[in-house]
Amino acid sequence: MGCTGERQEILVNRLRENGASLIGFGDVSVAESDLTDNFPVAVSLALSYDEKVVENLHLGEASFHDHLQRLNVRMEQLMSITEDLLSGWGYQYETIPLNVPVKSKEQLREVRTFAHKTAATCAGMGWVGKCALLVTPEYGPGIKLGTVLTDAGFETAEPMISDRCGECTLCVEACPYGAVHNVNWERGVGREELIAADVCNEKRLDFVPVMGRKHNCGLCLQACHVGKED
Numbered sequence: 236m237g238c239t240g241e242r243q244e245i246l247v248n249r250l251r252e253n254g255a256s257l258i259g260f261g262d263v264s265v266a267e268s269d270l271t272d273n274f275p276v277a278v279s280l281a282l283s284y285d286e287k288v289v290e291n292l293h294l295g296e297a298s299f300h301d302h303l304q305r306l307n308v309r310m311e312q313l314m315s316i317t318e319d320l321l322s323g324w325g326y327q328y329e330t331i332p333l334n335v336p337v338k339s340k341e342q343l344r345e346v347r348t349f350a351h352k353t354a355a356t357c358a359g360m361g362w363v364g365k366c367a368l369l370v371t372p373e374y375g376p377g378i379k380l381g382t383v384l385t386d387a388g389f390e391t392a393e394p395m396i397s398d399r400c401g402e403c404t405l406c407v408e409a410c411p412y413g414a415v416h417n418v419n420w421e422r423g424v425g426r427e428e429l430i431a432a433d434v435c436n437e438k439r440l441d442f443v444p445v446m447g448r449k450h451n452c453g454l455c456l457q458a459c460h461v462g463k464e465d
């Protein structure tokens with residue numbers, strides 16, 4: 236039913252009606268993997284964090300945690316709407332897990348998932364900030380990302396290939412562990428050049444004996460001024 240362009244519009248409308256904050260389509264074939272060879276188009280989805288929760292996350296880590304969990308449920312719904320429409324139209328797809336548990340240094344090194352940030356920059360939704368998070372003009376880094384890769388020939392956007400962080404160092408200064416390196420991202424710059432991910436991960440893991448789960452620090456994203464009114 237309908238041509239690819241009409242289907243893309245139907246998908247966008249359904250996702251908007253169901254609360255998606257941002258929806259983008261990216262050509263990920265440039266990422267050159269078996270996965271992206273088979274599924275060259277990414278449907279990239281974002282749900283914005285509640286501004287008040289982010290503002291207070293240093294005071295109410297548990298509220299931040301609960302908020303992120305609730306957004307997971309909402310993002311799962313958006314991804315399943317996408318899956319249902321794609322399969323109804325006869326397209327193939329691969330949904331990327333929202334999060335992968337990283338409980339040690341070894342697991343961090345072995346993470347072999349497709350990065351939601353890659354899908355989002357390819358879809359022109361934002362850039363990778365100095366904080367190593369996807370930063371969008373509308374919401375800064377305060378977003379939950381989701382991705383469905385597909386073989387549907389949807390029209391894709393102009394990708395973002397460099398950052399707009401300039402000389403800003405708010406996230407660099409906000410990290411109590413000095414994990415953010417003050418490096419500007421452009422396509423090709425790897426995670427380790429931007430942040431000491433093992434330091435970030437270990438500091439969050441330190442809380443497991445006390446909290447029974449990883450600490451949701453979030454100070455780097457709280458500090459970012461992009462998307463906030465002056």
Ligand code: B12
Pocket residue numbers: 265266331332333334335337346348349350351352353354356357363366367368369370376377378379380381422423424425426427429430432433435436450451452453455456
């Ligand atoms: C492993 C992981 C971590 C690790 C490593 C951190 C990191 N930056 O990757 C640890 C445990 C430290 C961590 C911490 C946090 N994480 Co985390 N994490 C992940 C996870 C599961 C996988 C990321 C990964 O390893 N990808 C593989 C590597 C190679 O890619 P990458 O580093 O993510 O990104 C690179 C590519 O995207 C590349 N790139 C960008 N565009 C393009 C285009 C092309 C063509 C190519 C080839 C590459 C490319 O540039 C990036 C930098 O090099 C993702 C979920 C997911 N599947 O994406 C969430 C995710 C990245 N985490 C997220 C969040 C929110 C956090 C925390 C804030 C959690 C918290 N509550 O405290 C912190 C913030 C730390 C920080 N400043 O980055 C969000 C980020 C949302 C956003 N705005 O970007 C994600 C996307 C989860 C989600 N579903 O929303 N995380």
